[in-house]
Amino acid sequence: MLELNIDDVLAVLGSVRTHVIVVAVVLVLALIVTIAVNKKTVKNLGARKLTHSGTWIVAVIAAIVSVNMMVLGPLENVITLATSPKLALSQSTIKKTNDLAVNIEREGIVLLQNNDNALPIENPGNINVFGWASTNPIYGGTGSGALSDAYPTTSILDSLKDAGFKTNQELTDFYTQYSTKRGEIAVTQADWTLPEPPAANYTQSLIDNAKKYSDTAVVVIGRVGGEGLDLPKDMNAEGVVYNNNSNDYKDFEAGQHYLELDHTERDMLDLVTENFDKVVLVYNGANAFEMSFLNDYPQIKSVLWAPHPGQAGFAALGEIMNGTVNPSGKTADTFVKDLTKTPAFNNVDDFKYDNAKEFEIQSARGLRSPRFVNYVEGIYVGYRFYETAADEGAINYDDVVQYPFGYGLSYTNFEQKMGDVTYQNGTVSFEVTVTNTGDAKGKDVVEVYSNPPYTEGGIEKATANLVKFEKTKELAPGQSQKISISFDDDDLASYDYKNAKAYVLEAGDYGISIRRDSHHIIDTKNVNVAQTITYDSKANAHNGDAKVATNTFDDVAGDVNYLSRANNFANYTQTTAAPADFTMSDAAKDGFYNNGNYDPKKFDKNTDKMPTTGAKNNVRLVQLRGKSYDDKLWDKLLDELTVDEMNNLIANGGYGNAAIDSIGKIRMSDVDGPAALKDNFTGVSSIGLPANIALANSWNRQLAEDYGKNIGQMAHELNISGWYAPSINIHRSEFGGRNFEYFSEDPTLTGTLSSGQVLGAAQYGVYAFTKHFALNEQETERNGQLLTWSNEQAIREIYLKPFETVVKSANNAKVKSIAIMSSFNYVGNTYSSAKLALNQTVLRDEWGFRGMVETDYFAGPNYSYQNADQLIRGGTDIMLATTKTTNYVTDTSATAVIQMRRAAHNILYTTVNSWRYKDGEPGAGLEAWKIALIVADVIVALALLALAYVAIRRFMKRREN
Template sequence: MLGINMDDVIAVIKSIRVELIVVVLALLLALVITVAINKHTVSNRNVRKLTHSTTWVVAAVAIVAAVSTMLSGPLSSMITMTTAQKQHLSQQSIDNTNKLAVEIEREGITMLQNNNHMLPLRTSGATRNLNVFGWASTNPVYGGTGSGALDTTYPTTSLLDSLHQAGYRTNTDLSKFYTDYSTKRGAIEVTKADWTLPEPPAAQYSDSLMRGAKKFSSTAMVVISRIGGEGTDLPTDMNAKNITYKNNSKQYADFTKGQHYLELDKSEHDMVDLVAKNFENVVLVYNGANAFNLSFLRQYPQIKSALWVPHPGQAGFKALGEVLNGSVNPSGKTSDTFLYDLKNTPSWNNFGDFAYNNVKEFEIQSARGLRSPRFVNYVEGIYVGYRYYESAADEGAINYDDVVQYPFGYGLSYTNFTQRMGDISRSGDKVSFDVTVTNSGSRPGKDVVETYSTPPYTDGGVEKATANLVAFDKTKELKPGESQNIHVTFNTADLASYDYRGAKSYVLDAGDYGISIRSDSHHVIASRNLSVAQAVTYDKASNTHDGDKVAATNRFDDVAGNVTYLSRANRFENERTSTAAPSDYAMPDKVKRTFYNNGNYDPKKFDKPGDKMPTTDAKNGIRLAQMRGKSYNDPMWDKLLDQLSIKEMDGLIANGGYQNAAVPSIGKPRMSDVDGPAALKDNFTGVGSIGLPSNVTVACTWNKDIARRFGDAIGRMARDMHISGWYAPSVNIHRSPFGGRNFEYFSEDPLLTGDMAAGQVLGAAKHGIYSFTKHFALNEQEVQRNGQLCTWSNEQAMREIYLKPFEIVVKASLGTPQAIMGSFNYVGNTYASGLNSLNETVLRKEWGFRGFIVTDYFSGPNYGYQNADQLIRGGTDVMLASTQTTNHVTDLSATSVIQMRRAAKNVLYTTVNSWMFEHGEPRAQTPTWKKAMYVVWVVVAVVLVALEALAIRRFARRRKEARNAFESRSRC
């Protein structure tokens, strides 16, 4: 999603330009007539005055008419949303959500290091006092920015608050030192970013301050934080020309050339060095959602413990103090791999801004200048995150311990666990076994059972990683000595790989599949072999993959592009060449021939000759409420759809920004759809909800029940706020640690992402809220996301990695109509929201999705490639537009109207099954502003009629007086 920016302002002005011209012309014409009709041109003073008054009355009528057209037309949706009645949270929702936020953070905080068992720290004696270093200790990160930003209405538990609540006393001199230095960090906004990291230079720590600190306590905490946000990715080079930040000292630069945002800057490094020289017992707290370069921990044996504390929302920080004092045993596991050097990711050279150099014909003029098409190559194929590091290590292509600092799925505890794996059984398509988890330590705690598969691989054959998460579950809290049996189950189809070159379908190869339980992606606890005697190809209607409605086959051959993909063949022999930075910046002629934006898209070229105009404006007397609970294929839908006019369908399709438009003729009221992933945020009324911890935190819990309770809380708050649709969850993959929106996505792994997101969707659905799982699809970077960004990936990677979370959510929520939000980028050379093979063939026909698809924020002429005509043909149903641009259907051919009818059905099917219709037809209300406009019409009409009548009466009186005077002079 996008916030309001200059492009939006220009779009609004363009949408009302006709009305504005009428207003200006009316004023100018009235002024011209007033000046022109003077005593030199019209000698009769009486006629002159009447003409003047009538002119201004007519001008006023024209202006009122123009303004009314403006308000009830292009600005109607925006004003309706802005003036909507404000609905606030109940106190019960506030209390319950804040409580849940703390529970999520308790299980999401991940202990990365705990040498000499430094933690937990006692809250009595010497360790009760705690020196907290780092500017971020007084200004930590609670959530991301953009659509994922938190509401500032509600109180926030700070990092220092959490320590005080846990029984610690902190050094107030240090805290004052930081707040005196600065009270705010650089702002990360949708269209611009200030990456400044306020951190006092080490030279500013006075001798007296450090003496006082050492006297106060022998224990220190260091806090490092990082923030990300919508619209921009985290800088991979802080000295790049388009990066803005301020150094903390005139004596040195915080970042030298080539340094990135996810490593310590010099001021931070000097601070850590200062602390390490003065304290023997140091705990590091990393407060951020993106995997960080923590390699510096090797330099400092004094830093005995390290905690990853992702964005906690408004109340979650309370959990930090509880983890430190041991009242909560940390059970978080990493949702991403932490590397010693983040430049060692296979995506490093192919993440960023790459502009085509031969596409002048596709350039778009916007408020910020010319936009030319970009591209990004997903060269790593399926080898994303741990799949690469585990496979490369197994093949001898890397030394794992030199590259990976903390594996995926890694996290320490204050206690110890043992896991015993039972025998594997197979019944039909189901694979299952039991794992007995025992707390063999001295403290209560929770553990995670992580199950991975290692498929048989033929060198040079279908790409396969040596470790693939296939199932996971979390135990209850186990007391010392207590055991719990975890029943692990998954489908054999989950072991299949997608062969996009040969079979062009999912294939389960014959051979032995290693099924292992691991403490993380790298360390095997136990393993068993599952033998598949005969290969299975999922290419028939009677044998589809994972319950697909039709067999999956190649749909995206054109999306692979001219890209060489990373291969495991010959021990990753092609790694250096395949993952190198792009060298060819020319868009191929073949791609150009079918590349469309608003400059060359002609809907008539895509009309189907055999299409016949469907029925509209029928009088069948069906109300939408009657359709609740009926099957998507119920014939009664056709009768309802026959009633709709083209104008009504167009209004429903075009005006879908932060709302679901009204269709009064069938009893459908306007409904409210809002941002964002960690909180509900109504951008127009300004009302927001409690902010929960980020999805990274949710993923680090590895607790599916937590995810469902997250969705449940969203659903309850949505009901309080009178909201129907939730623009979340966000399920794109952490392809790179530098993704600007990684805080609102879950993980580098598609199963962990999909299962946690599905829990959120089902939790919200329990309350009749439909969720917009987003961004569909391949939206793994923010840079140039709306710059006609052509994303190239092979179909295996698309299906196994990037589409998989969407597939999991869709299949988990079948029967509870939901929604999908498209992405800004192009998939291959076609805008994602206009790609029929994605939105219709895969989503609806293969997976069985029943619901509606909305675009990401719609600013058609400014981005240059969004138009309703193309998108309804591409399977999208609604334009996320809040003002009139290219969001209305202009081609009213039979093909268009058929697609409009399909889109309307998808929207109505979803909304009638939401909570708004659970008690029958909702009562429609005229917006307050419209009532006010009607009153103004009446008042203005009365005033203008009165003024004109008065002018005419005065004219008649003066004319009579003049006639009497003339007659009197004549008699004389």
């Protein structure tokens, strides 16, 4: 189904405003002339008729010219997208994709609790399924992560029936009669209603019949999330919309949030547990849920976390419940007992500067004023805080954490034995022997963590840091597997942004442990680093950096006071409190730009010389396929491009990138992800895979690579070259609206699995736009000039690390076709797409990235700060725009053209190395709609000539008479 958000609509309307006005004015003038030229003003009938005819012929010509300028100008890309051929997947690919989805969900469902071994139910029979979400589960997120409705879905009830269970139809009918639709979550607005029949609606006969039907109850609780909006931290806050399920009470009292049970759900659980002693709870959602209520219900024996499964993945749920599949998922996030007490809770919201009137700018969405978000917790994100705080005695772990990061139960038992650790030539190596000591076949995960030496008041360090992980094959009872673990000592280093201003591997003992999860240690051994290593020279750069990593983001730290381990987290209360100061500092104001104050000419360099354009070198783009980025032939090709060709290529990057006929560059098709291939304009879509949170819970690198390969195969059948995915921002907050499409709170888990996706897609020549670069952990006011503040250590160790892992993995695999998508937010006081330190210094100079950097959706004046002139100077190459706004470069000075040439180079390097050029130069040709337009113009022109001829001839006859 075609889905357009308000930004699409506003952008299109804004781009054609002038043309529509011209058409309207011309037609009104023609009407005025027609009325004015009457018997009183022109008595000669022939002259009057000729004037009328001539006026309307001229008006129609003017209107046609304006319409042609409109459709061949600002609407050209939109029409091309909308009229593209509608391709479809083959049945074999659909089956393969569905099979993969089920495999991912088999390992992505996490068994959180299993008291009295209530699961599996090996002899499935009748079962009661409670909870309205059982009839309307969540398959995927919303916004760009929404699934297509062109393919069928496997529901929870389908899954149970396929697994041999018979479900209580009377209960199902009860829920579907109550409601068939949940609240709609859109990009710019949301209805957070959670339909659930009040306990009073359950008749006694319904309950009695359920008890007769089965002594076992399954309860399904669902939560949704999506692009553009974070989940409500207070359901009664201003602007939060939802409907109560009863007039007798509120579903949420003051201060209650979306990720806890509401009143109706708790009443339903009370009712179920009063009547059933064997209850299985299924949580169908992507965001870590507050589950402290489980202590109140001993009847709830088992708990399953079943994240968004895509369109077929739910088949795995029934298989796990009947024991056909042994759950092997591990939590990709920490589940805490009180989400209001997490380090980031008070610093995720809409915080508006109160002294930035000079930067307010009128947009289609109204007056826009800068906002901010402070990443106060520094490196202590997720389990890193809870493990370190517990070790420091700052918290009682069991009072705070319900399920640790990396936690998950199985129907069998495993033993892990850690071999001797060697540390030679900068590499740490050892083996882990995993043995299935239980009675059922299953898989286990080896989780390796480091605990670095810490000096009070020195470099901030967590006591638990995931370094490496591996998943076993399926092991039969009694079977063992040896897992080889190896990693560089670079992975143990910390970034010191205060003193060394570089990565540092401090001397001392590093505890290398294997753990059941982030908290429960199986075994640990020390690796001793005899002498401190500072990675501050080209000969000794960190993790293979092409350029030494040193402080690049001093300006992004701002005036924020960051959480510190010093003195047992003595500054916790102060640093994690909600902001009290809403003043934009003078330093932040200095160099802050939006469309109200950015003048590209101020950044022109007088020393720049205009590069060659429009040369006749007869080089075709296909000749550059496979050649190095610095091959001299590139200069000859780039010399051929005109300024207009480069500008068109840079400006029109929405859901594709433009053709350049003169060099044999065809238009490429780039589409949304992250769990599918979906073009919001053409309606072309693939079947949806499980969300990345499910993949993250699998801890399975092979599944991640298979995911990418499957995307690549579908892309070939749909003639798609670029994939707007994977999304790899961090779960900084449990309330993140896009946590379903991001992987985890941990950068190592995120980076490893997303690299698998990227490399898998690259095997099919599909370039992935890894996104959102960077620090886009908040959806609230993400495009409201959101200034994001964080210190360099956290930026590098937590938020940039997944991107670094992807880029360097691609480099090591010699992938030449790769892309990055920027984020909507500002990094410090600079829009991410204009942050040269991010897009050039770190991405290209340090990490060696060769590819194109694209903006997130480009709505220009609708967001008040997107400006192509600024962005090409900030290291961005292409605008994700579908219609003309401020996406065209307006300054064509030598400085600007040099940057346009660089951008064109990056775009062309990426596209020529994609699968579309694998078999030589692909054919292009004129789009069908343009041919139709030409034919229509010719027909209309002939008709107008005929009308003009008739009008003149009639005038001449009247004159003769």
